[in-house]
Amino acid sequence: xxxxxxxxxxxxxxxxxxxxxxxxxxxxxSSFAIHWVRQAPGHGLEWMGGIIPLFDTPDYSQKFQGxxxxxxxxxxxxxxxxxxxxxxxxxxxxxxxxxxxxPTWGQGTLVTVSS
Amino acid sequence: xxxxxxxxxxxxxxxxxxxxxTCRASQNISGxxxxxxxxxxxxxxxxxxxxxxxxxxxxxxxxGSASGTEFTLTISSLQPGDSATYYCQQYNIFSWTFGQGTxxxx
Numbered sequence: 001x002x003x004x005x006x007x008x009x010x011x012x013x014x015x016x017x018x019x020x021x022x023x024x025x026x027x028x029x030s031s032f033a034i035h036w037v038r039q040a041p042g043h044g045l046e047w048m049g050g051i052i053p054l055f056d057t058p059d060y061s062q063k064f065q066g067x068x069x070x071x072x073x074x075x076x077x078x079x080x081x082x083x084x085x086x087x088x089x090x091x092x093x094x095x096x097x098x099x100x101x102x103p104t105w106g107q108g109t110l111v112t113v114s115s
Numbered sequence: 116x117x118x119x120x121x122x123x124x125x126x127x128x129x130x131x132x133x134x135x136x137t138c139r140a141s142q143n144i145s146g147x148x149x150x151x152x153x154x155x156x157x158x159x160x161x162x163x164x165x166x167x168x169x170x171x172x173x174x175x176x177x178x179g180s181a182s183g184t185e186f187t188l189t190i191s192s193l194q195p196g197d198s199a200t201y202y203c204q205q206y207n208i209f210s211w212t213f214g215q216g217t218x219x220x221x
Contacts, residue, residue: 035211045159045202047211059209095158099206102164102171103149 002026004034004096004106011112017084020109022096029077030054032100036070036081040092048094051079086113117141117205121214128221132193136217138203140184147207150179150188152199153216159202163188195221 007021022034035050049060051070058070069082079096091113096106118141128134138148146166151159161170163179166186176191190197198221203214 033209037211037213044216045204045213047213050209050211061210093158102168103161103204103206105158105161108158 002098002100002104004098004104006094006096006106006109009110009112011114012086014086014088014113014115016086017082018086018111019080019082020094020096020111022079022081022106024077024079024096024098027098027100029072030074032098034070034072034079035097036079037095037097038092039095040089043092048081053079083111086111088113116210117144117208117212119203119205119212119214121203121217123217124215125218125220128193128219130193130195130221134190134193134197134219136188136201136203136219138186138188138214140186140205143184144205144207146181147205148179148181148186149204149206150177150186151202151204152197153202154199162201190219193219193221197221 003025005023010018012018030053033050033052036048038046049070051058053072060068067084071080093108093110095108098104120139148166150163153159162173162177166181167179178189180187201217
């Protein structure tokens with residue numbers, strides 16, 4: 001059974017960085033991509049980027065290029081999303097998603113950016 | 116990028132009604148489409164994947180269909196617990212895109 005467990009909520013100052021983790025179980029970790037999607041309060045779903053651990057070459061949405069980094073640790077079957085230069089409109093729930101047979105979502109991590 | 120145009124944006128219906136939501140892709144996505152239900156404060160819940168395959172534990176009143184680049188989610192008999200926002204998602208290419216969402220009110 002594919003499962004994704006994310007790290008807990010974060011409160012960050014504007015201009016700082018945040019790193020969210022997503023531990024995967026079920027299915028071959030290296031073979032299937034992990035993607036990150038965010039949802040700002042009252043808004044829709046927005047794809048940020050993804051990575052296939054086997055190749056470790058991430059692909060990012062143009063919107064976040066230069067501010068986002070997606071990495072993996074194959075030893076712990078964990079993926080990470082790091083977002084830098086945080087602004088108030090980065091306040092959102094961040095989800096990791098993995099498709100083995102069908103999409104499986106993590107429980108979400110609320111990141112609040114506020115001074 | 117592939118654009119996903121979802122309609123309607125809101126929908127008001129009664130218990131027992133048959134409801135349809137449509138997503139149109141800007142190019143061929145080869146059936147790589149999912150539908151989700153999302154309730155406030157919760158993660159999206161998978162209803163349909165691969166355009167027409169029912170997700171685990173999803174009631175059979177939910178169904179998905181495809182015709183070319185047009186995809187439809189149907190709820191055959193609307194139930195009170197179906198009040199939610201519904202999203203489509205294409206995952207044909209690595210750069211995913213989502214529809215704008217349809218809020219269903221009962």
